[in-house]
Amino acid sequence: MENISEKLRxxxxxLVAHLSVIVFWHFFVVLGDIxxxxxxSPIATLQTLFSPDYKWGENTLVTATEIFGGYALGVLxxxxxxxxxxxxxxxxxxxxxxFVSLNMIPKVALGPLxxxxxxxxxxxxxxxxxxxxxxxxxxxxxxxLREIEPDLIDLVRSLQASRWQIFTKIQLPGALPYIxxxxxxxxxxxxxxxxxxxxxxxxxxxxxxxxxxxSTLDTAxxxxxxxxxxxVGVALYLLVIALERIFVVQDARVQ
Numbered sequence: 001m002e003n004i005s006e007k008l009r010x011x012x013x014x015l016v017a018h019l020s021v022i023v024f025w026h027f028f029v030v031l032g033d034i035x036x037x038x039x040x041s042p043i044a045t046l047q048t049l050f051s052p053d054y055k056w057g058e059n060t061l062v063t064a065t066e067i068f069g070g071y072a073l074g075v076l077x078x079x080x081x082x083x084x085x086x087x088x089x090x091x092x093x094x095x096x097x098x099f100v101s102l103n104m105i106p107k108v109a110l111g112p113l114x115x116x117x118x119x120x121x122x123x124x125x126x127x128x129x130x131x132x133x134x135x136x137x138x139x140x141x142x143x144x145l146r147e148i149e150p151d152l153i154d155l156v157r158s159l160q161a162s163r164w165q166i167f168t169k170i171q172l173p174g175a176l177p178y179i180x181x182x183x184x185x186x187x188x189x190x191x192x193x194x195x196x197x198x199x200x201x202x203x204x205x206x207x208x209x210x211x212x213x214x215s216t217l218d219t220a221x222x223x224x225x226x227x228x229x230x231x232v233g234v235a236l237y238l239l240v241i242a243l244e245r246i247f248v249v250q251d252a253r254v255q
Contacts, residue, residue, distance in 0.1 A: 040220035048224045054209060056228065062204040064232045066122060066194035070129025071236060074186050077130070078137030079179060083167065086145040096142070103135040107193065111200040125197030125205070132193035133186035137179070144178025145171050180244040187240050191233040 022042050028034070029041045036044060049056060085092035111128055118124040148171050156166055198207025206225040213221040 037217040037219050040223055044220045045223045045227070048218075048221045054213075054221055054224075056224070059204055059206050059209050059225075060228050060232065062122065063194055063198065063206045063229065066125040066129055066197065066205065067190050067232055067236060069126040070131075070193055071133055071187060071190035073126070073130040074133040074137055074190065075183060078134050078182065078186070079141050082138050082141035082145060083171075085142055086171070087163065092142075099135060099138065107132050108196055108200070111196060114197075115201050120201055121203070125194055125202060128197040128200075129190045129193030132196070133190040136185040136189065137182040140178045140182025140185070141175060144175030147178070148174045176244075176248050180240065180248060183240050183244075184237065187236045188233065190236065191229065195229065 026042050029039055048054060085096060107128060110131065114124045114127050114131075118127050153166060153170060156170055161169070194205070195207040198205040199211060202208040206229050210222050210225045213225075
């Protein structure tokens with residue numbers, strides 16, 4: 001009962017914090033007599049949501065597909081590659097520094113190349129989102145797999161455990177906190193990647209919409225696009241947290 005009360009209190013504080021920002025935003029615009037094309041009020045921003053001109057549902061769905069698609073690829077590739085690197089040390093020694101160097105390249109600079117290689121539209125934006133969120137997942141997963149006690153792995157090997165059994169019973173449970181840490185960072189970067197792709201070249205999505213309304217100084221629509229983009233990112237982040245509680249917390253309770 002006490003845990004439920006604490007959770008309700010925490011959720012209440014989060015809600016109050018968000019409402020406080022909205023109230024401050026409203027009075028800042030109204031009392032400061034800010035021009036609508038510079039900063040619209042929350043009410044003016046919300047009103048754009050009911051205009052069919054912006055196709056909010058279609059554009060939000062496109063951006064969400066790019067974010068979740070790129071993120072899913074990042075998680076799959078990052079965890080899989082970290083596992084391969086932990087099994088084959090020579091690959092880790094050769095390719096991990098290469099991935100570090102490639103990660104230093106600004107993804108905005110690679111965007112036009114991705115469009116040339118993977119064509120224009122949804123697919124290239126998913127690849128850009130993947131390229132940005134992939135490395136933190138790889139890095140944290142690799143670290144988590146390295147943190148496992150070598151003596152424990154040697155003990156299990158002496159009991160004739162297979163490589164897959166060592167991974168599923170020892171390495172993966174021990175590395176889960178690191179994996180989810182990388183997944184949290186990756187969820188934030190996946191949003192940035194999708195928007196970068198839409199800014200460079202796209203005909204749909206919230207980033208594309210922001211570029212279109214920028215020319216007419218429709219700041220209210222731009223604010224609404226940012227809010228919807230944030231909501232998609234928050235939904236992904238909350239999904240990662242929910243999965244972390246299921247796998248990490250339950251695993252800790254079992255132990």
